[in-house]
Amino acid sequence: MKTIKNRNINGRPAKKPSEKKAYKVTLKMATEEYYSLKAKARSAGLNRSEFIRRCIQSGVVKERLTPELVGYIRQICGMANNINQIARTANSAGFFEVQKHLFSMTERLDNLIKRIKDDC
Numbered sequence: 253m254k255t256i257k258n259r260n261i262n263g264r265p266a267k268k269p270s271e272k273k274a275y276k277v278t279l280k281m282a283t284e285e286y287y288s289l290k291a292k293a294r295s296a297g298l299n300r301s302e303f304i305r306r307c308i309q310s311g312v313v314k315e316r317l318t319p320e321l322v323g324y325i326r327q328i329c330g331m332a333n334n335i336n337q338i339a340r341t342a343n344s345a346g347f348f349e350v351q352k353h354l355f356s357m358t359e360r361l362d363n364l365i366k367r368i369k370d371d372c
Contacts, residue, residue: 324368331361 281289293303317325334357342350 318371321368321371324364324371327364328361331357331364 289300289303293300296303296306298306335354338350338353338357342354
C-alpha cells in the first residue's frame with residue numbers, strides 16, 4: 253500500500269502566526285459615524301475592517317493639553333486684554349506714555365511663547 257506524505261500540495265499556504273488576525277474588537281457608533289465610515293472606506297476602495305486597520309496604523313491622535321499649557325494659554329488671553337487696554341490708553345493719552353508698558357508686555361509674551369514651544 254502506498255502512503256501519501258503531503259496530501260495538500262495545492263491550495264493556500266498556511267499563514268504565519270503574526271499574519272493571523274486573532275483579535276476581534278466590537279465598536280458602537282452613531283448612525284452618522286457609521287455612514288461616514290462606510291463612505292470613507294468605499295472612497296478608499298477598502299472594506300471597513302481594512303480601512304480601520306490602516307487608520308490605526310497611520311492615524312495620529314493628539315494628546316490633551318497639560319494643565320501647564322492651559323495656564324500659559326490663560327496668561328496669553330490676559331495679556332491680550334492688557335494689550336487692548338494699552339492700545340486704548342495710547343490712543344487717548346499718547347504713545348510715549350504707554351511705551352514702557354508695551355515693551356514689558358511684549359517681552360513677557362515672547363517668553364510665554366518660547367515656553368509653550370519648548371513643552372510641545
